[in-house]
Amino acid sequence: MIRFENVSKVYARGARPALDQVSVDVERGEFVFLVGASGSGKSTFLSLVLREQRPTRGRVYVAGRDVANLSGWRVPTLRRQLGVVFQDFRLLQNKTVHENVAFALQVIGKPRHVIRDTVPEVLDMVGLAGKGKRMPTELSGGEQQRAAIARAIVNRPQILLADEPTGNLDPTTSLGIMRLLDRINRTGTTVVMATHDDEIVNEMRRRVVELSDGVVVRDEARGGYGEREAILPDVGASPVLDAPGSGTRAPVQTVRGV
Amino acid sequence: MRFQFVLGEVFSGLRRNTTMVVAVVLVTFVSLTFVGAAALLQAQIGKLKDDWYDLVEVSVFLCPEGSVSPTCAGGEATDDQIDAVRQIIETELSDEVSKVYFESKEQAFEAFSERYPDGYQGTQLTADDMQASLRLKLSDAEQFAVVSDVLSGRDGVEIVEDQRAVFEPLFRTLNVATLLAAGLAGVMLLAAVLLITTTIRLSAVSRRKETEIMRLVGASNLFIQLPFLLEGALAAVLGSLLAGGGLWLAVRFMVSDWLERSVDWVAYVSEVDVLRVAPLLVIMAVALAAVSSFFTLNRYTRI
Numbered sequence: 001m002i003r004f005e006n007v008s009k010v011y012a013r014g015a016r017p018a019l020d021q022v023s024v025d026v027e028r029g030e031f032v033f034l035v036g037a038s039g040s041g042k043s044t045f046l047s048l049v050l051r052e053q054r055p056t057r058g059r060v061y062v063a064g065r066d067v068a069n070l071s072g073w074r075v076p077t078l079r080r081q082l083g084v085v086f087q088d089f090r091l092l093q094n095k096t097v098h099e100n101v102a103f104a105l106q107v108i109g110k111p112r113h114v115i116r117d118t119v120p121e122v123l124d125m126v127g128l129a130g131k132g133k134r135m136p137t138e139l140s141g142g143e144q145q146r147a148a149i150a151r152a153i154v155n156r157p158q159i160l161l162a163d164e165p166t167g168n169l170d171p172t173t174s175l176g177i178m179r180l181l182d183r184i185n186r187t188g189t190t191v192v193m194a195t196h197d198d199e200i201v202n203e204m205r206r207r208v209v210e211l212s213d214g215v216v217v218r219d220e221a222r223g224g225y226g227e228r229e230a231i232l233p234d235v236g237a238s239p240v241l242d243a244p245g246s247g248t249r250a251p252v253q254t255v256r257g258v
Numbered sequence: 259m260r261f262q263f264v265l266g267e268v269f270s271g272l273r274r275n276t277t278m279v280v281a282v283v284l285v286t287f288v289s290l291t292f293v294g295a296a297a298l299l300q301a302q303i304g305k306l307k308d309d310w311y312d313l314v315e316v317s318v319f320l321c322p323e324g325s326v327s328p329t330c331a332g333g334e335a336t337d338d339q340i341d342a343v344r345q346i347i348e349t350e351l352s353d354e355v356s357k358v359y360f361e362s363k364e365q366a367f368e369a370f371s372e373r374y375p376d377g378y379q380g381t382q383l384t385a386d387d388m389q390a391s392l393r394l395k396l397s398d399a400e401q402f403a404v405v406s407d408v409l410s411g412r413d414g415v416e417i418v419e420d421q422r423a424v425f426e427p428l429f430r431t432l433n434v435a436t437l438l439a440a441g442l443a444g445v446m447l448l449a450a451v452l453l454i455t456t457t458i459r460l461s462a463v464s465r466r467k468e469t470e471i472m473r474l475v476g477a478s479n480l481f482i483q484l485p486f487l488l489e490g491a492l493a494a495v496l497g498s499l500l501a502g503g504g505l506w507l508a509v510r511f512m513v514s515d516w517l518e519r520s521v522d523w524v525a526y527v528s529e530v531d532v533l534r535v536a537p538l539l540v541i542m543a544v545a546l547a548a549v550s551s552f553f554t555l556n557r558y559t560r561i
Binding site (some may be wrong): 020072073075076077078079080081082084090092103106107108109151156208 | 260263467469470471472473474475476477478479481482
């Protein structure tokens with residue numbers, strides 16, 4: 001469904017590549033976590049799938065299309081098969097929930113009766129039944145994200161990209177969002193989710209692709225979030241305070257659920 | 259659905275940007291008024307030419323006694339010389355000249371006396387002081403140069419004169435006025451383009467979020483840009499309609515109602531001419547908006 005072949009992306013000439021020889025293959029219907037520190041290349045990965053950018057080298061195939069060589073006027077057709085969700089929801093504040101979801105269909109020219117039938121269905125599915133007339137500001141963070149997800153899937157995309165969808169939400173609300181994404185995945189939609197949320201990754205036990213400095217350092221079928229430096233490393237009796245590079249690396253800790 | 263949606267976007271954009279839109283309307287109004295004024299001036303010149311060139315003739319003045327022109331070395335033009343000139347007109351200039359008649363000295367004297375009855379006729383001025391001429395009516399007044407080339411320098415012909423020359427100063431003035439109007443129009447049009455560009459840019463920035471969502475869900479480029487295009491075009495067309503209306507009023511009240519009554523022997527431009535110019539103004543407005551949009555949109559709403 002998504003296939004990266006030796007993809008490199010360099011933003012500025014001479015700079016360290018944001019992605020370096022990345023090869024990843026995501027099958028239809030898979031659920032993939034994209035993990036890694038800030039600046040590891042997760043966002044670049046997603047924007048290459050969306051064809052917001054072209055790779056400097058290598059090939060990107062999305063839903064059978066060679067995205068890197070896709071001509072500009074075909075990009076909309078590609079994007080209609082993708083749904084995107086963001087950390088900051090990106091709902092239009094001057095439109096109701098219903099209008100926000102309907103907007104995604106209106107702007108690709110769907111007929112009115114299709115919109116009338118589909119939007120309530122989707123709102124129902126994401127758990128916002130009866131809240132279509134609310135404005136985004138009248139919703140909790142979790143509800144806003146549900147509305148954003150509704151907008152992303154209302155056109156039944158083959159792939160759902162989620163860029164830290166739980167980044168702004170508390171753990172309980174995040175759990176609800178993850179259940180929703182899982183449910184969407186079970187209907188056959190491929191889901192790629194970039195995240196920092198180790199609890200979620202460890203709990204879901206799905207495929208994990210870890211990026212570090214633009215390189216794939218791990219690709220595990222049922223992985224956890226991975227190693228994580230302890231917040232308070234055991235420095236023993238040493239009075240030296242934390243200084244960059246001087247900290248003793250803490251013994252590898254696995255977080256819960258492993 | 260699409261149409262209605264786009265229209266809704268257009269009007270919400272216009273509402274959000276009212277002051278800029280009003281500025282665009284006014285600037286296009288003024289600039290296109292100048293364009294229209296230039297066009298109407300040219301139409302006026304055309305009308306005057308149509309009207310007056312029918313009345314004027316080419317005069318081939320024949321040698322009088324005592325002329326210093328080299329072609330008149332033999333004194334007053336003889337009948338043979340006159341016949342020879344007529345022959346040339348009939349053969350070589352048959353296409354250009356539609357009518358020829360001879361005005362003798364006596365006829366010229368009579369015509370003169372008729373026009374200036376209180377002159378010095380009979381005492382100081384006699385028929386012999388007048389100059390005989392061949393009067394030519396041209397089938398096309400613009401062919402004067404050809405006629406003049408053929409006839410000048412013939413024996414017995416002193417000079418070939420085009421009565422159109424009388425109007426030249428007036429036409430020159432009108433042409434200068436046209437240039438002035440066109441120049442001002444040019445400056446204003448530039449201002450209009452810059453203003454439309456800025457308006458579209460503002461509109462694009464204020465709708466950045468919508469545009470971004472539209473891009474992400476796969477709206478086509480045209481669909482994203484159409485509301486902005488229409489916004490600019492609508493404002494510009496409104497300006498052009500105002501310009502057309504302004505010109506119509508000016509012609510109606512200044513030309514038809516006032517000039518035509520005070521100086522009634524001249525053919526003036528009428529409201530009909532304004533109606534002929536107005537569609538051109540609308541087309542120009544659309545072109546103006548299209549050019550400005552083209553330069554702006556690709557930068558601000560690219561996929």
